[in-house]
Amino acid sequence: MAEGDEDLPRDAKIVKSLLKSMGVDDYEPRVIHQFLELWYRYVVDVLTDAQVYSEHASKPAIDCDDVKLAIQSKVNFSFSQPPAREVLLELARNRNKIPLPKSIAGPGIPLPPEQDTLISPNYQLAIPKKRTAQAVEETEEDEEDLPQHTPQRVSFPIGAKRPR
Numbered sequence: 001m002a003e004g005d006e007d008l009p010r011d012a013k014i015v016k017s018l019l020k021s022m023g024v025d026d027y028e029p030r031v032i033h034q035f036l037e038l039w040y041r042y043v044v045d046v047l048t049d050a051q052v053y054s055e056h057a058s059k060p061a062i063d064c065d066d067v068k069l070a071i072q073s074k075v076n077f078s079f080s081q082p083p084a085r086e087v088l089l090e091l092a093r094n095r096n097k098i099p100l101p102k103s104i105a106g107p108g109i110p111l112p113p114e115q116d117t118l119i120s121p122n123y124q125l126a127i128p129k130k131r132t133a134q135a136v137e138e139t140e141e142d143e144e145d146l147p148q149h150t151p152q153r154v155s156f157p158i159g160a161k162r163p164r
Contacts, residue, residue, distance in 0.1 A: 011036055046070045 005013060015035045019027060047062070049070035054062045082088075111117070 008032075011039070015039070042074075046074055049073060 005016070008016070012032050015032050019031075019035075046067065047070070050062045050066040053066045053069050057066075059066070
């Protein structure tokens with residue numbers, strides 16, 4: 001083996017030899033650790049499932065059938081086969097029988113209605129009220145009762161249409 005292989009665990013040496021047998025010569029050292037992590041996690045999951053199956057069958061220990069069943073259920077759950085080519089062709093034929101709708105949009109990029117966009121104004125303006133001379137005189141008398149300027153509030157709802 002290559003230099004530095006003496007201090008590797010047996011499982012890491014196996015992963016390294018598998019990579020070499022598949023023609024993978026250039027890889028980062030952490031790839032081996034990632035494969036080991038994946039390998040250990042898979043084995044723990046399979047053995048945990050096998051233990052559950054064994055307990056369900058009231059067996060005293062895990063046997064080969066429990067492990068086979070756990071592996072088969074893992075394969076069935078994790079990997080699924082795509083539908084047959086004939087099935088996909090039939091689905092495509094049925095879908096393509098329905099013509100596409102005619103485009104009613106004009107030139108340019110079709111945009112959603114204005115009430116559904118985020119560019120509509122949604123703020124309030126504070127507009128001070130204009131007072132007449134008589135109102136100013138009355139206000140001076142009641143100066144301590146009311147604030148000097150009470151602004152008029154104008155709001156624009158989010159979905160309002162703007163005049164063009």
